[in-house]
Amino acid sequence: MKIQLGRCKDNLFVILSKQAVDKLDWGSGDIVDIEVIDDGLKVVRTMTKHDHAMIIAERIMVEYSETFEALAKI
Numbered sequence: 001m002k003i004q005l006g007r008c009k010d011n012l013f014v015i016l017s018k019q020a021v022d023k024l025d026w027g028s029g030d031i032v033d034i035e036v037i038d039d040g041l042k043v044v045r046t047m048t049k050h051d052h053a054m055i056i057a058e059r060i061m062v063e064y065s066e067t068f069e070a071l072a073k074i
Contacts, residue, residue: 029049
């Protein structure tokens, strides 16, 4: 699969085809890790959008646990 690099100001970007995204089961908001290797790149999804949202939700639950406990008693 060959794709052309695009430019946005001083940055280059790659647009993944629908076929590639479907095959990888990646989605908008997923977090990837990019590593430069020899003459290319290694791109690995490290977290899905859902995983990231759940981490944020967990932090909120811990931070506001007393508030949620009080609301549960109402």
